[in-house]
Amino acid sequence: xxxxxxxxxxxxxxxxxxxxxxxxxxxxxxxxxxxxxxxxxxxxxxxxxxxxxxxxxxxxxxxxxxxxxxxxxxxxxxxxxxxxxxxxxxxxxxxxxxxxxxxxxxxxxxxxxxxxxxxxxxxxxxxxxxxxxxxxxxxxxxxxxxxxxxxxxxxxxxxxxxxxxxxxxxxxxxxxxxxxxxxxxxxxxxxxxxxxxxxxxxxxx
Amino acid sequence: xxxxxxxxxxxxxxxxxxxxxxxxxxxxxxxxxxxxxxxxxxxxxxxxxxxxxxxxxxxxxxxxxxxxxxxxxxxxxxxxxxxxxxxxxxxxxxxxxxxxxxxxxxxxxxxxxxxxxxxxxxxxxxxxxxxxxxxxxxxxxxxxxxxxxxxxxxxxxxxxxxxxxxxxxxxxxxxxxxxxxxxxxxxxxxxxxxxxxxxxxxxxxxxxxxxxxxxxxxxxxxxxxxxxxxxxxxxxxxxxxxxx
Ligand SMILES: Nc1ncnc2c1ncn2[C@@H]1O[C@H](COP(=O)(O)OP(=O)(O)O)[C@@H](O)[C@H]1O
Ligand SMILES: [Mg+2]
Numbered sequence: 105x106x107x108x109x110x111x112x113x114x115x116x117x118x119x120x121x122x123x124x125x126x127x128x129x130x131x132x133x134x135x136x137x138x139x140x141x142x143x144x145x146x147x148x149x150x151x152x153x154x155x156x157x158x159x160x161x162x163x164x165x166x167x168x169x170x171x172x173x174x175x176x177x178x179x180x181x182x183x184x185x186x187x188x189x190x191x192x193x194x195x196x197x198x199x200x201x202x203x204x205x206x207x208x209x210x211x212x213x214x215x216x217x218x219x220x221x222x223x224x225x226x227x228x229x230x231x232x233x234x235x236x237x238x239x240x241x242x243x244x245x246x247x248x249x250x251x252x253x254x255x256x257x258x259x260x261x262x263x264x265x266x267x268x269x270x271x272x273x274x275x276x277x278x279x280x281x282x283x284x285x286x287x288x289x290x291x292x293x294x295x296x297x298x299x300x301x302x303x304x305x306x307x308x309x
Numbered sequence: 310x311x312x313x314x315x316x317x318x319x320x321x322x323x324x325x326x327x328x329x330x331x332x333x334x335x336x337x338x339x340x341x342x343x344x345x346x347x348x349x350x351x352x353x354x355x356x357x358x359x360x361x362x363x364x365x366x367x368x369x370x371x372x373x374x375x376x377x378x379x380x381x382x383x384x385x386x387x388x389x390x391x392x393x394x395x396x397x398x399x400x401x402x403x404x405x406x407x408x409x410x411x412x413x414x415x416x417x418x419x420x421x422x423x424x425x426x427x428x429x430x431x432x433x434x435x436x437x438x439x440x441x442x443x444x445x446x447x448x449x450x451x452x453x454x455x456x457x458x459x460x461x462x463x464x465x466x467x468x469x470x471x472x473x474x475x476x477x478x479x480x481x482x483x484x485x486x487x488x489x490x491x492x493x494x495x496x497x498x499x500x501x502x503x504x505x506x507x508x509x510x511x512x513x514x515x516x517x518x519x520x521x522x523x524x525x526x527x528x529x530x531x532x533x534x535x536x537x538x539x540x541x542x543x544x545x546x547x548x549x550x551x552x553x
Contacts, residue, residue: 109416109417109456110417110454111454112453112454216417216420216454217415217416217417217420218415218420218423243414246414246415246416246420247414247415249416250413250414250415250416250421250457250458253456253458254410254458257458293408293410293411296406296408296411296412297411297412297414299371299376299404299406300404300406300411300412300414301414302376302399303374303376303399303403303404303412303473304412304414304424304425304428304472304473304476305396305399305400305425305428305429305476306428
C-alpha cells in the first residue's frame, strides 16, 4: 500500500486550505470526465505535474511511485480500448487516470492528515442531526491511514515466518494461512488500541 | 453487581497525598481469578512491579488508571474511585503500553502527540506549542511530520511516551516499556523514566531498571508476595523462581 503521506514544505500549495484543495480535486475529476478529450486530459496531467514539482517542490520519486502503482491499470485500459474501441479513447482514459491519481497524490502530500480530517468532519457535520459524532468519523479516517501500513507490515511478518518454515506464499491455501493469524493479530491489536484510546481520554472528546 | 456510589462520593475532592490505594482488590476474567487480596497504598515516587509471565502484572497495572475496574474491592487514585470517576482518574494517571504500535493512533508523529490534548479540549495554538516542546525534549523534533510507521522501535516507544507526557498526568504507569527494545533504547527509556518528575509505577522484566527505585512489588499467582526496597525484593523474586 503506498499512500502519499505529507511532505512538509513552505509552498503556496501547502498553505492552501485543505477544503480548497479537495474541492479543486473534485472539480478536476468532473472536468476530465465531462470533457473526455485527449488535450484536456493531457493538459490536466501537465498542470498537475507542474504544480506538484515546480510549485509545491515535491520530490519527483514520490510522483513516480504513484504512477508505478497505477501503471498496470493504465496500460490495461490502453490495450483494452485499442482492441475494443480505438487507441485515442484508450490514451485519453489512461492519461485521465494517471492525471487524477497524481492530483490526489499532490493533495495528500501537501496537506496534513489533521487538516484533511477536519474537512471530513466539517462535511459530516450535518450527520450530527441523526446522532453521529463527526469527530468520531474524523478519528476513524486518521486511524485508517495510520493502521493500513501497520497491518500490511504484520501480514508481511506472518508471510515471512511461514516462508521461513518452508510454507507457500501464494495460492488460496496460503491466503487462508495468512488471513487467520493476521485476523488474530489484528483483533489483539484492536483490543489494545481501544484501551489506549481510553487511556488517552478518547471518551471525553 | 456492584453498587454505584452516589454523585456526592464521585465528586469527592481529590487529595494527591493519598496516592493510589487498593482496598481488598481482586479481579477475575470470567471464571478465572487473576488477582486476589490486594491491600496496598502506593505513595512512593518510583515503584517497580516484577513477576513471571501471566502472574497478573498487566491486570494490576490496568487497575491503577481504571482501564480495568476490579471485580471486588476498590481502587482509589488521590481518593477518587476508578469505578465511578474513570475520566478524572485517567487524566491523573497516564499509561504506557508494551507495544507502542498499539497506542499510536495518528499517521504522523506530531499529530499523534497532539491527540490526547485534543481530547482534553486544549485550544489548537496551545496544543501546537506543547507538542513542539515535548517533541523537542525527547529528540523527536526532526520527525514531527514523519509517518509513525517508519520510526524505529525505540523512536516509536519515545513517541508513545511523548503522547502521554504531553498530557501532564501526575502519575504514569508503564507496562513493560522496554520489553521490545534493544539495549541502547532500553537505557534511553530507563534514563527518561529516571528524569521524570511524575510518580511512576513500572512493570518490567528488566531488573536493572529498578536501581534507585523506592519500592518493588513481586507479583506471583495474582498475589503480591513481596513488597520491599529493590534489593531485597529482587532477591525474593529470584528465590521464588529459582526452583521452577
Ligand atoms: N482480557 C482478558 N481476558 C481473559 N483472560 C485474561 C485477559 N487478560 C489477561 N488474562 C489472563 O490473566 C492472567 C494474567 O494476565 P496478565 O495480567 O496479562 O499477566 P502478566 O502481565 O503478568 O503476564 C493470564 O493468565 C492471562 O491469560
Ligand atoms: Mg503483561
